[in-house]
Amino acid sequence: MTSLATASRARLWLNPALRASASRQPDPDFGVDAISEAQQRFARFAPLLANLFPELGAEGRIESPLLPLSDDERHALYGDLPGNFYIKADHALPIAGSIKARGGIHEVLELAEKVAGEHNLLDTGDYTTLASDAARAVFSQYSISVGSTGNLGMSIGIMASALGFTARVHMSSDAKEWKKARLRARGVEVIEHAGDYAAAVASGRDSAANDPKAFFVDDENSRSLFLGYAAAIYHLQEQLRQADIEVGPHAPLFAYLPCGVGGAPAGIASSLKAAFGDDAHCFFVEPVAAACFLTRMQHPSRPGISVYDVGLDKRTDADGLAVPAASELAYEQMRNVLSGVLTVEDETLFADVYRVHQSMGIRLEPSAAAAISGPRMLLSTTEGQRYLRTHGLDGDVAQATHLLWTTGGLFVPDDAFEGFLERGRQAV
Numbered sequence: 510m511t512s513l514a515t516a517s518r519a520r521l522w523l524n525p526a527l528r529a530s531a532s533r534q535p536d537p538d539f540g541v542d543a544i545s546e547a548q549q550r551f552a553r554f555a556p557l558l559a560n561l562f563p564e565l566g567a568e569g570r571i572e573s574p575l576l577p578l579s580d581d582e583r584h585a586l587y588g589d590l591p592g593n594f595y596i597k598a599d600h601a602l603p604i605a606g607s608i609k610a611r612g613g614i615h616e617v618l619e620l621a622e623k624v625a626g627e628h629n630l631l632d633t634g635d636y637t638t639l640a641s642d643a644a645r646a647v648f649s650q651y652s653i654s655v656g657s658t659g660n661l662g663m664s665i666g667i668m669a670s671a672l673g674f675t676a677r678v679h680m681s682s683d684a685k686e687w688k689k690a691r692l693r694a695r696g697v698e699v700i701e702h703a704g705d706y707a708a709a710v711a712s713g714r715d716s717a718a719n720d721p722k723a724f725f726v727d728d729e730n731s732r733s734l735f736l737g738y739a740a741a742i743y744h745l746q747e748q749l750r751q752a753d754i755e756v757g758p759h760a761p762l763f764a765y766l767p768c769g770v771g772g773a774p775a776g777i778a779s780s781l782k783a784a785f786g787d788d789a790h791c792f793f794v795e796p797v798a799a800a801c802f803l804t805r806m807q808h809p810s811r812p813g814i815s816v817y818d819v820g821l822d823k824r825t826d827a828d829g830l831a832v833p834a835a836s837e838l839a840y841e842q843m844r845n846v847l848s849g850v851l852t853v854e855d856e857t858l859f860a861d862v863y864r865v866h867q868s869m870g871i872r873l874e875p876s877a878a879a880a881i882s883g884p885r886m887l888l889s890t891t892e893g894q895r896y897l898r899t900h901g902l903d904g905d906v907a908q909a910t911h912l913l914w915t916t917g918g919l920f921v922p923d924d925a926f927e928g929f930l931e932r933g934r935q936a937v
C-alpha cells in the first residue's frame with residue numbers, strides 16, 4: 510500500500526506522538542549514564558588526540574563554537590522574527606569538518622580502546638602510548654570499514670588511519686572527487702562501487718561479521734555513533750551558561766537539526782531532552798525529496814519504509830542528507846521525543862548557504878544550511894503557530910532561544926563552494 514502523505518513541498522509536520530518527559534520510559538542504553546560514558550571516553554583520549562591532531566590544541570577537545578547572531582545577521586536571515594538566535598557551529602568541527610567528527614570519532618575510539626584492552630596496551634593508563642609503534646603494529650592487524658558517500662567516511666577514515674588501523678571506506682562512484690582524494694592522502698583505502706552501492710556495503714558488513722579482526726561501522730544501527738553525537742551536550746551546556754542563556758518553561762530552547770539517516774540529530778536531540786526536558790523542542794530538517802525520517806514518523810507500523818514508497822525520488826544536492834530510509838535505532842529513540850520534522854527545497858538550502866556567507870562569512874555545505882529554515886517554519890507557518898499554542902509558548906517567543914545546528918562545510922574546497930554561492934545568489 511502506498512501513502513502519499515509525505516508532501517512534495519516544503520512544510521512543517523508536527524509529531525502527534527510527542528510525549529511529555531514525565532510520561533516516557535527512558536531507555537537506559539541511551540540514557541544519561543551512557544552519554545556520560547561517551548563523554549568520559551573522549552576525555553580519556555584527549556591527550557592522545559592532542560598529540561595526533563595539533564589543530565585541536567593542547568586540550569584535545571573536538572568541539573565547536575556557539576555563535577550568537579548579531580542584529581544585522583538576524584535581520585539578514587529572519588527579518589523581524591522575534592527571539593535569540595545562535596549557530597551551533599559543527600560545520601567547523603576539527604578533523605572531519607562536520608558533525609560526523611562527534612559520532613564517527615567516538616566509535617573509532619571505542620574500538621581502539623577494546624583492541625588496546627585485549628592486547629594490554631593500556632596497562633599504564635597512559636593513552637598517549639597508543640601512538641607508539643608497538644600499539645600501531647597491533648592496530649594495523651585490524652580493519653575498520655564504513656560505507657559512506659561523504660562525511661562519515663571522512664571521519665571514520667581519518668581517525669582510524671591516524672591510529673594505524675587498516676581503514677576502508679566504501680563509496681559510490683559518484684562520490685565527490687575531493688573527498689576520495691582527501692581520504693587517500695591520509696592512507697585510507699577508498700573502494701568505489703559502480704553498480705549497486707547498497708549491495709556492496711551490505712557485503713562489506715557481512716564479511717566483517719565473520720572476521721574478528723574486521724569492524725564495520727553501521728551508520729543505520731550504531732549505539733556508539735549515537736552516543737558520540739549525544740556527548741555534545743556537555744560542552745553546549747557550558748556554552749549556554751557562559752552566554753547567560755536561560756532555558757525554562759517560559760524560555761524555550763528550539764533546536765533545528767539537519768537529518769540524514771537520523772543518527773546524528775537523534776543523538777543530539779536525546780541529549781537536549783535529557784538536559785532540558787520539556788523545555789527543549791527538537792525539530793529535524795530534511796530535503797523535501799529525501800524526507801526519510803518524516804516518512805518513517807508518518808508510518809509508525811512500517812519499519813524500513815523508504816521515500817520511494819511514498820513517491821519521492823531522493824534527489825537532492827544536499828549530499829549529507831540524501832538518504833532513502835531512516836535508521837530504525839534513531840526512529841525508536843525519537844518516536845515520542847521529536848517535536849516535528851520540517852522539509853526544505855534545495856533552492857532554499859542554496860539561498861541560505863549564500864545568505865549565511867554574505868552576512869557572517871561562514872561556509873556551510875547545503876546539508877548544513879537546512880538548519881537555517883527552522884525558525885522561519887516555526888514562527889511563520891500555521892503549523893508552527895499551532896505548536897506554540899499547544900505548548901503554551903505563544904507568549905514566550907521573545908525569550909526563546911533558537912539553536913541552528915550547522916552540521917558541515919569546513920573542508921568544502923573553494924571551487925565547489927563558489928558553485929554553491931553562485932546557485933544561492935540566483936535563488937535568493
Ligand SMILES: *Cc1c(COP(=O)(O)O)cnc(C)c1O
Nearest residue numbers: 660769770771772773829916917
Ligand atoms: C551526516 C550528516 C547529517 C545528518 O546525520 P545523520 O546521522 O545521517 O542523520 C547532517 N549534516 C551533515 C553535513 C552530515 O554530514
